[in-house]
Each structure stands twice: as C-alpha cells, then as structure tokens.
Amino acid sequence: KQEVTQIPAALSVPEGENLVLNCSFTDSAIYNLQWFRQDPGKGLTSLLLIQSSQREQTSGRLNASLDKSSGRSTLYIAASQPGDSATYLCAVRETSGSRLTFGEGTQLTVNP
Amino acid sequence: NAGVMQNPRHLVRRRGQEARLRCSPMKGHSHVYWYRQLPEEGLKFMVYLQKENIIDESGMPKERFSAEFPKEGPSILRIQQVVRGDSAAYFCASSPLAATDTQYFGPGTRLTVL
Numbered sequence: 001k002q003e004v005t006q007i008p009a010a011l012s013v014p015e016g017e018n019l020v021l022n023c024s025f026t027d028s029a030i031y032n033l034q035w036f037r038q039d040p041g042k043g044l045t046s047l048l049l050i051q052s053s054q055r056e057q058t059s060g061r062l063n064a065s066l067d068k069s070s071g072r073s074t075l076y077i078a079a080s081q082p083g084d085s086a087t088y089l090c091a092v093r094e095t096s097g098s099r100l101t102f103g104e105g106t107q108l109t110v111n112p
Numbered sequence: 113n114a115g116v117m118q119n120p121r122h123l124v125r126r127r128g129q130e131a132r133l134r135c136s137p138m139k140g141h142s143h144v145y146w147y148r149q150l151p152e153e154g155l156k157f158m159v160y161l162q163k164e165n166i167i168d169e170s171g172m173p174k175e176r177f178s179a180e181f182p183k184e185g186p187s188i189l190r191i192q193q194v195v196r197g198d199s200a201a202y203f204c205a206s207s208p209l210a211a212t213d214t215q216y217f218g219p220g221t222r223l224t225v226l
Contacts, residue, residue: 044205098143
C-alpha cells in the first residue's frame, strides 16, 4: 500500500527566503507525482506535475525534483512571498491505477 | 473554459438525513474522481468514474455511500443516513484521459452533520 509522507508538517519563514519542502513515498512504482497548493477553505491548485521518467519540472519560482528510486521529491520555492502562504500537498499516481495518493501536506507561512 | 464545478459549496445535514453532492467536470473531461478530506487529515481517494461506469470504488465506505456519473448531467456522490463522522470536505477532480493527465480539482463541498 502506497504511503506518502511530507516533512515538515508546518514551516514559517521570513519573506525572501528560499525553502524546500520534502515528500517521500514508499512504493517507487509510480506513474507521476504532482504538487498542489491548497488555500484555506479552497480547492486544490496544481503547481507542477513530474512524470516518472523526468527528474524535475520548473514553473516560475517553483522547482520540483523527483528521485523515483529513492522515493523522494522536493519542491523548491525561491524568494518566498507572503502570497505563497498556503498548504502544499504532494500526490503520487501509481502505475496500477489512476487514483492519487496524497501526503498530509506542509503548511507554509511566509511572514512579511 | 470553466473549471470543475461543485455544488453546493456548503451543506448542513442532521444525522440520519441524506446528502447529495454534485460535480460537473471540465468541458471535454470524461473521468471524474472523488476525494474526502476529514478534519486535520489528508485527502483520501474515494471513487473513480467514467461516464456510466464505476472504474474503482476501493476507497468508498462499504455502506451508505454511492456514486454515479450518468451519460448526461453531473456526477453525484450520495451519502445516506449521514453521521457526524461524515463531516468533511469532499473534492471532485476531472481529467480528459485516465492515466497521463493532471487531475483538475473543484472547490469542494463542505459537509457539516449536526
């Protein structure tokens, strides 16, 4: 059974700092990995999707990496801003099916 | 192109009543997924449907919960005889293809059972 873990559970940083969020998964037989952002009381916004054959994806100040063999992914946020404050969720799609298995998220607060 | 739409956004039910949650996928999407987020917990997969077919319902509770995605109209998640433990945010996602594409999420329905 796939399990996804995110560390840390919460993170508070001053504005402008670069930061890394971590995601690990127990079964390396994944099809892809997706990072989402969730704002309080809102739905999920997809940030980056990495296929299992890829090593990283970039979008603006965000960079996500994937090391499938070790079961790890990181989300790097450069020059953080207060508007980045949200919960960040990592989810894997397994080769065997189309469901997403989510981690419990990292709650990020960027202080002005 | 409108995103995934869910209604109602907030739903209050008393114990024993029925709850019906609706999801309209993005235009051109024929795959729908339902997830549940219990308070202080992560999102958990419930069911995956295509038009008129349930593909994977391994995450659905065995009793009281059912889902459908008819040929016409939205997908419906139905919870019969709700209990307080059903209070959660229910999210719907859609994708045009099953295995390769991003799942696009709706804003969720927040169910409160009194």
